[in-house]
Amino acid sequence: MEDKYNQLRLERYSKELANLLCDRHFAAHDTINGPQLIGFTPIKQINLFVIKELLLKWHHEMANLRSPYFDYEHEEVKEALLNFMNVLSRKILIKRDAFEPLLQKAIYDTFLLKLAPAATFEEKFLRIQEEITLPKLQENLKYIDLDKALFSGFVGTLSPSNRDRDYILSRFRLYLNANKESIAPLSELVATFNSLLPITEEEICQAAPQAPSLAAYAAKPTPAAPVEEKDVVAPIHMAQREASAPVAAATRPAAVADSNLNERFRAERPTMNEKFSKPVSSSVADSLSNRKIESLKNSISINQRFSFINELFDGDNMTYYHTIQKLDEYNNPDEARHFVLHELSHKYDWSKKQENVSKLIRLIERKFA
Template sequence: MHGSKLNQEATNTYSQSYSAKIAEEFFSQNDSISGQQIISITPVKQVNFFILKALFDEWQDEIKKFRSPYFDYKNEDVNQALKAFINTLSKHIQIDKEHFQPLLEKSVKATLELLYDPASYYTKELSKTASVDKSRELKASSKYIKLHKALFEDLWSRLNQGNDLQSAIQSALASYTDSNQEIEHITELFNSTLPLNVTDKQVDPEQFPMPEPLDTLEEIETVAPEESTSQDEINDEFEPVEKEELEAESHSINQQYKGDIKTLNQRYEEKEKAKTVAAALETKSLSNLKNNININQRYMFVNDLFEGHDKDYEIAMDQVEDCDSFDSSVELLVQNYAKKYDWDMNSDEVKELLKVIFKRFR
């Protein structure tokens, strides 16, 4: 983008070197990496979420292996046993350096491709399966996409309207005005670890130190969603999520909540009413807030909103659980946590948290 062409040789070399450096720094002090640590392993959020995506893709492939024509997987006892197994796995994500570094390298390459050549990225991603419902396939990955969000939404909308993959991608790119600021910011984040130069011209591979060769890799361990309490909860990890509206202007916390707190409640009421019937069913009341926050959401809330302070997050969720209304829960968060951690109230993370809390009081 910006007239730049992604150099594949330079991208491969950079991804190897960057991954080797990150892995070396982390595993020099740790024997393995947990799910909680993955979400902040690099300064580039997109890389971290692509690692999670790779893990959940592996989980999907592995869970299919449990299916067999010789056993009744619809049986209630079998379902309950499978749920218990999945819940146990989700709490024990643990990957050593040998198995983690290839995942990291793959995620760095995917991030650079999405950043500079989204047409190639989406073509590859949506061509992996034989599914004709490309819009559903794309929407299922929305929770992992952190770059070029407007392009993603436009592409999904065109696919949802029945356009074929290539014409949808070309049309979406033609109408998309990419963000110089976003690309520059991500470039700076990469540069903070290793200088990034993967576009326009051939880059000398000797510019980057090559990682030590790895031994033959064994199959990656399976990973599952955290704390699912029903089959719907398990499936929800890979179901499309509802499109979130983006606001053009950003405001400070004081400006955002100046005046009656009911203004926020009214705004969410209007959004909920505008959703489709399917989305409305998705927003049914939650009987237990924390148990209905999936692993990706929890990672995002703890790290992006509570700066990695698990204890504050747990206390906040318990306090919200005890509130008697959406208004009072939002006021509690604003007074006790939004100011403390300097939240951007228009950020995707805050909107996602408020969306979950809103469901709690419907």
């Protein structure tokens, strides 16, 4: 049920909007930090995708710390690295030249989530995983805002034994076809983007005109087979596209060029993810989970922070910050727990969010340990 869309127009629009938003922010700031990142645009999905890409790059950098001269499998080294990663995640500081490409891709991917949900599911849920597990798929739901019920509903149909990428993707396509009515119309998203930079639904959905060369007709007298859905999504590299497009058009068929481009992107992404560091052993995690902390504000990692903001405070980052600040001011653990379990839980209806509430309570217990 993937809709046809004008990829070139979307990439151009994503680049223009990213440039516009960066002009506004960096006219008054030299960098952007974590709190500014959370609400950088009024479109929550863009902000979430920026964070997701940032975390991928962050894990990639941590994986590159591996060295043949030191024992990175030693428990003390693993513990030190985990502490370092948690501290680093709370010290985000990005300059424009590094942030703008992240923002551009997040804008493009936000459109793609509506236009090509199966391709989005493959990239955001399946392609980045070294090993597919149900908890990892559920973890990725934190970075979905548009049509979240659709993605969440599908993940809820899977069992822990579902680990095959192709099988899961084929099931997701069937699930999409059976739940078309639950998907919000593209016009709603376009209206939101229009408040930032004008664009029409017709511009997005109108296929880009193509003029195949004579060589393409000679090489393939019959129409080429459509590209598979899983090849739809690819990272945005405008500079490469603009520099190479004229040469490619003159020397080889457009269909072949697109195919090779997709293959290159598909080859790049798994290579990056294959370099991810191995999960920290349970013994290290258990040791860290029992360690005393000085404050909640400085001990909640960026991943946990976004989970709390999205799941407990309905995406309201200011309410989250004020709440954590108030909890840090308590001098008695019983009073802090009462505030969470009775006042906040009733106010925000946390009856079905026990996992995150339990994590917050555990942090409070570590603060007063």
